[in-house]
Amino acid sequence: MSAVNEPLTEFERNARVVLEQSLSRIDGRTRSRLNQARHAALEAAGAPRTAWWRSLTRMPTVGAAAAALLVAVVLWHRQPAGEPQVLEAQHAAEDMDLLADSEALELLDGWDGPFYEWAAAQTDNVQSDG
Amino acid sequence: MSEFATLASPYSMPAALHGDVDLTDPEAQTRSRALNQFLAGVELKAFKMAQAALRHEDDALDAVQDAMLQLARAYGGRPAQEWKPLFYRILENRIRDMQRRRTVRGRVIAWLPFRGDEDDEESDPIAQAPSPEPQPPRRLELEQAMGALEKALGELPRRQQQAFLLRTLEGLDVAQTAAAMGCSEGSVKTHYFRALQALRAKLGELHL
DSSP, X not given: OXXXXXXXXXXXXXXXXXXXXXXXXXXXXHHHHHHHHHHHHHHHHHSOOOOGGGGGGGHHHHHHHHHHHHHHHHHHHHSOSSSOHHHHHHHHHHHHXXXXXXXXXXXXXXXXXXXXXXXXXXXXXXXXXX | OOGGGOOOOGGGSOGGGTTOOOTTSHHHHHHHHHHHHHHHHHXXXXXXXXXXXXXXXXXXXXXXXXXXXXXXXXXXXXXXXXXXXXXXXXXHHHHHHHHHHHHHHHHHHHHOSSOOOTTSOOOOXXXXXXXXXXXXXXXXXXXXXXXXXXXXXXXXXXXXXXXXXXXXXXXXXXXXXXXXXXXXXXXXHHHHHHHHHHHXXXXXXXXX
C-alpha cells in the first residue's frame, strides 16, 4: 500500500489520470447547471439574511395574538348552556327599539286591555279547578 | 483529526460571518471572488463524486448545488483553506440524506399497488447512439479504463469510495480527508487501503 501521504503508486497515478479525463467528458448541460448553481450560491451568500435573533423582535406580536386566541377559546368554553348572554343583550336592545319606535306605539291604539285581563283570569281559574 | 472535523453550526457564529456580506466592502468582494474561484475549482470533481455515490445525474447536481449554497451561506466567512474539507463534508451529508430519502421512497413505492414510471427519463436515441467519429486508440483505451474504473468504484462500499475519490481525484491529505469524512485519520487509511485492494483485484494494475 502507498500510505496516504506517501508518493502515489503507478495504479494510483493511472487512476488519477483516468478520473481527471472523466471530468473533461462531463457534458455542457451539466457544466452549465453547475455554473448556475455556483452563481446562485454566491448570490445567496451576498444577500442580507435575517439573523436568528432578529426573529425575537416579533415575539411580542406573536405572544399577544396567542394570548387573545387563548382568551377567546376559554370564554367560548365557559359560556353557560342556557341562552347566551349575547342573545339576552340583543333582546334587551330590541325591546328598547320597540319602545323608541313611534310606529310600534301606534299598534297599541287598538289595545283591548280588559279582554286580555279576563282571558288570563279564565286560564288561572281552569288551572286551579283542575 | 484536524480542526476541520468539527463543523460549527452556522447559528453559533456571528452574523457577519454567515451571510450578511456587504458587497460594497472591498474585503467582501475579494472574499466573494475567492469563493467563486474555489467553487469553480471543485464543482466538477464534486459532481463526479456525487454521481458515483448516487448514480443519478440530477440528484448529483442537486447535492452539489446544496453543498455550494450551504458552504457559501454558512462558512463563506471561514478561512479559505478550510473550505475544501468543509465543502466535502457538507456534500457527503447531503449525499447521505438523499440516499436515505431514496431508500424510504423505494419502500413506500414498493407498497403502492399502481406505481408508474414517471420518474424514468425517456432515453434520447441521439444521445444513446455511438459517435460516428473513429476513436484514436489512446482515447479508446482511456475510455475503456474510465468505464471499468467507474464501474468498480460504483461497487465499492461508500466509505471506501469516498476515501479513494477524495484522495485520488481531489488530492486531499489524510487530515483533510478525515475532516471531510468525519472520521479519524486511522479510519481514512483503512478505508483507502481497502479501496485500493478491491480496485486492484478488479482492474489489475490499470495500465494506460
